[in-house]
Amino acid sequence: MINKREFYINGEWVAPAQANDLDVIDPSTEEVCAVISLGNQADTDAAVSAAKQAFDSWSQTPKAERLAVLERIADIYKSREAEMAQAISTEMGAPIDMALNSQASSGSWHIRNFIKAFKDFDFEQALNDHTPNDRILYEPIGVCGLITPWNWPMNQVSLKVIPALATGNTMVLKPSEIAPLSSLLFAEIIHEAGVPAGVFNLVNGDGVGVGSQLTLHPDVDMISFTGSTRAGTAISKNAADTIKRVSLELGGKGANIVFADADEAAVKRGVMHCFSNTGQSCNAPTRMLVERSIYDQAVETAIETAANASVGHSAEHGRHIGPVVSQMQFDKIQHLIGVGIDEGARLIAGGLGRPDGLDKGYFIKPTIFADVNNQMQIAREEVFGPVLTMIPFDTEEEAIQIANDTPYGLTNYVQTQDGAKANRVARRLRSGMVEMNGKSRSAGSPFGGYKQSGNGREGGIWGLEDFLEVKAISGWT
Numbered sequence: 001m002i003n004k005r006e007f008y009i010n011g012e013w014v015a016p017a018q019a020n021d022l023d024v025i026d027p028s029t030e031e032v033c034a035v036i037s038l039g040n041q042a043d044t045d046a047a048v049s050a051a052k053q054a055f056d057s058w059s060q061t062p063k064a065e066r067l068a069v070l071e072r073i074a075d076i077y078k079s080r081e082a083e084m085a086q087a088i089s090t091e092m093g094a095p096i097d098m099a100l101n102s103q104a105s106s107g108s109w110h111i112r113n114f115i116k117a118f119k120d121f122d123f124e125q126a127l128n129d130h131t132p133n134d135r136i137l138y139e140p141i142g143v144c145g146l147i148t149p150w151n152w153p154m155n156q157v158s159l160k161v162i163p164a165l166a167t168g169n170t171m172v173l174k175p176s177e178i179a180p181l182s183s184l185l186f187a188e189i190i191h192e193a194g195v196p197a198g199v200f201n202l203v204n205g206d207g208v209g210v211g212s213q214l215t216l217h218p219d220v221d222m223i224s225f226t227g228s229t230r231a232g233t234a235i236s237k238n239a240a241d242t243i244k245r246v247s248l249e250l251g252g253k254g255a256n257i258v259f260a261d262a263d264e265a266a267v268k269r270g271v272m273h274c275f276s277n278t279g280q281s282c283n284a285p286t287r288m289l290v291e292r293s294i295y296d297q298a299v300e301t302a303i304e305t306a307a308n309a310s311v312g313h314s315a316e317h318g319r320h321i322g323p324v325v326s327q328m329q330f331d332k333i334q335h336l337i338g339v340g341i342d343e344g345a346r347l348i349a350g351g352l353g354r355p356d357g358l359d360k361g362y363f364i365k366p367t368i369f370a371d372v373n374n375q376m377q378i379a380r381e382e383v384f385g386p387v388l389t390m391i392p393f394d395t396e397e398e399a400i401q402i403a404n405d406t407p408y409g410l411t412n413y414v415q416t417q418d419g420a421k422a423n424r425v426a427r428r429l430r431s432g433m434v435e436m437n438g439k440s441r442s443a444g445s446p447f448g449g450y451k452q453s454g455n456g457r458e459g460g461i462w463g464l465e466d467f468l469e470v471k472a473i474s475g476w477t
């Protein structure tokens, strides 16, 4: 059992202003695996004040020195990846191999990618070739409040902390109170790497406490948030009073359009992608739209794929599906599976209750609904569990219309061996990302959404720009 009640403020671990313990629950066992503290206004104020004090010096630290710090973070993080994987697996239930090879390693991947983008980024640029006296400067925004969810903890923390550091900002990180252990380790890495006191601070807390305090704080200049659209709306409203910069990465309800000429593995790949991370990914392809001529065959393949998907404890090795993160998520997903049944969707795999042999832990049966109508609640709401909906379509135009008929716009997917059709459809999809034929995003490409999936872009130069002000200077000599 881990006891980590302290916060990291101004370069040291400090006790909370007031005792307020929170149990962290291992989703596989439903047992308490750690105790942390929830911060209050005094803790938030102390962290923001440290970040404010550190800003002048850090924002003027030469690029080469900041780069050296980032390189040290990358090396130390890599050396502690196994420990990180263990923390992630315990706090949010990712099976240990997946926690190491996808969850923890995504942190290393992002740190290295940002180092590349940072090296290439020109913080002082000419306006154009004809106006030598105009200069464009890219400058840090100030004190950033970084608020992250529990589903890909190190992915999200590294996507915020590293570009914020690189661009000369100072920050207060408030990780998810449900999965805080990996972020506490991350703070140790930051300390070991020699990030100057006050530049990076961490306060644990919940959304209504530390989360809201950061978004309302007059000395916080920017909020970078990843989480639900519901919280994103609340944060935008709070931040409006002090005109903070707000970067939002929110929910999704991705469509995966499978045309009749898709490659043979497309359906199986789509099912497994939807179930990966136990369906707890904002960019999960949760609506599979299948061309009617191959629909019956696709349903058969989906049934077979779900039958072969095993569910198990996060401590076990292998490529199984772990539990969902919490009792609350378990109840919500069970409720939505019930809604799907009541709405008249055809349940072809899984359903209500735990999988056989798993009487404890937040385990969900990998579930698939066929003959879903896009107006049904299970096609519109983010379930955030291993639940796939299958929707038939007749024409390319209809597929595009159904895919776009959602308040979200994060990632959509297209499966066809006709390159011209794939490109044509990708252009029409209203989402920040489109992945085709199993090809995932490359290093340095931007991650972010249209519509209610948010307004920010993380990764590559876009991830750096999110943390920068633009200054135009005329009369430059």
Ligand code: NAD
Residues within 6 Å of the ligand: 147, 148, 149, 150, 151, 152, 174, 175, 176, 177, 205, 206, 207, 208, 210, 211, 212, 215, 226, 227, 228, 229, 230, 231, 232, 234, 235, 249, 250, 251, 252, 281, 282, 283, 382, 384, 410, 448, 449, 453, 454
């Ligand atoms: P959540 O919105 O409940 O919580 C996310 C974080 O925000 C937590 O740290 C929480 O304490 C904090 N928070 C909650 N309410 C707040 C408020 N009013 N003010 C300030 N902070 C507040 O989300 P979650 O359940 O932790 O994560 C799942 C959600 O995150 C899903 O909707 C998922 O799609 C989304 N997500 C989006 C992306 C993306 O990049 N687009 C990535 C991962 C997850």
